[in-house]
Amino acid sequence: MSKPKVVLVACGTAxxxxxxxxxxxxEEMKKRGxxxxxxxxxxxxxxSLAADADLIVTTTPLPSNLGKPVIQTLAFLTGxxxxxxxxxxxxxxxx
Amino acid sequence: xxSTLLNLLDLLxxxxxxxxxxxxxxxxxxxxxxxxxFKGGYVRETFAEAALEREARLPTGLRLSGEIHAAIPxxxxxxxxxxxxxxxxxxxxxxxxNMIDPTDAVPVRLVxxxxxxxxxxxxxxxxxxxxxxxNPQVVSELVAAQTLEEVRRVLAQxxxxxx
Numbered sequence: 001m002s003k004p005k006v007v008l009v010a011c012g013t014a015x016x017x018x019x020x021x022x023x024x025x026x027e028e029m030k031k032r033g034x035x036x037x038x039x040x041x042x043x044x045x046x047x048s049l050a051a052d053a054d055l056i057v058t059t060t061p062l063p064s065n066l067g068k069p070v071i072q073t074l075a076f077l078t079g080x081x082x083x084x085x086x087x088x089x090x091x092x093x094x095x
Numbered sequence: 096x097x098s099t100l101l102n103l104l105d106l107l108x109x110x111x112x113x114x115x116x117x118x119x120x121x122x123x124x125x126x127x128x129x130x131x132x133f134k135g136g137y138v139r140e141t142f143a144e145a146a147l148e149r150e151a152r153l154p155t156g157l158r159l160s161g162e163i164h165a166a167i168p169x170x171x172x173x174x175x176x177x178x179x180x181x182x183x184x185x186x187x188x189x190x191x192x193n194m195i196d197p198t199d200a201v202p203v204r205l206v207x208x209x210x211x212x213x214x215x216x217x218x219x220x221x222x223x224x225x226x227x228x229x230n231p232q233v234v235s236e237l238v239a240a241q242t243l244e245e246v247r248r249v250l251a252q253x254x255x256x257x258x
Contacts, residue, residue: 012153015211016169017194019218020225043153059194060153074195077167079229080160 004035005093008053010062014042017059017077024076025057028086034093055092101216102254103180103223104247110135111181111208112243118183121191121203122147125168128181128208137179138210145170146208156191156201161231163238164201166191167224169209178217180224181208182246184238204238226253 007025011017022038029036041049043060050056050066057071069092075082111131118124129143149170156166168191188202207224211217227233233252240246 012149012155012194013169013171015172016167016209016221017155020221023218023222024225061195061197072195074157077194077225077228078157078159080158 002035004037005054006052007036007038007089007093008046008049008056008068009038009040010043010046010056010058010060011040012043012060014040014045021057021059021076025089029089029093032090034090036093055089057089101178101220103220103250104254106178106180106217106220107247107250108132108135108137108179108181109243111137111179112246113181113183114240114242114246115186116183117187118185118189119187121150121166121168121189121206124183124185124189124206125150125208128183128206132179132181132208132210135179137175137177139174139176142170142174142210145174150191154192154194154197156193156199156203157228158193158199158201159228159231159234161234163204163231163234164188165205165207165228165234166201166203167207167209169211172212175210175212177210178212178220179210180220181210182206182237183208184240205234223250223253 009018009022018040073085075085132138155168183206185204188204190200191203193199193201236249
């Protein structure tokens, strides 16, 4: 099995929102046969952790120029646009 | 008790359920629910201010797919003694700023105040909150509930029956 892709999941406190998002992404990518690990962090910690990530998913605004693909979405909380976001995540992680 | 098994029904603090709460601001809702959680021994006295400060800096309003929108205020674990969830339903919406776009004022009628401890220990409850938020029918039923018993019946739809 190839090395798992790392998805950095950011929210305000790294307790509530990112837990839901990380859990949802793990389940959905497993269904798609994509090997990932997720790491949760506060939005303020992203710049120092971005280097190790293949993709950053955030529910709060982040600074720009992180040098990694960023998906900003509330889809895993509200359900709105979830399929489209999952498709984007899959596309980025398959690269 | 293994806290990973705690679900939303376990964690809902009856004393912090405010139905048809006549609030005029997000701050009033957070203060009311936080005071109830403090009185119930779930959170420290610092929780209310911490939740308000966090809401101002990192708002938690969520535009949902139905007509009713929600907010999930919460704050750092150091202000929490044991995990709990407070719930308010509002006949008149109050404004919470949008989590993903703080310039967007979201009219909110459903508030879950989350008192959380270990990041991973409440996954199940958080998933259940997300399941509710993603289902406009359940959100409507929750906002229409008139008693704690009705609230628990609505929540039971998304909480798997105890094994």
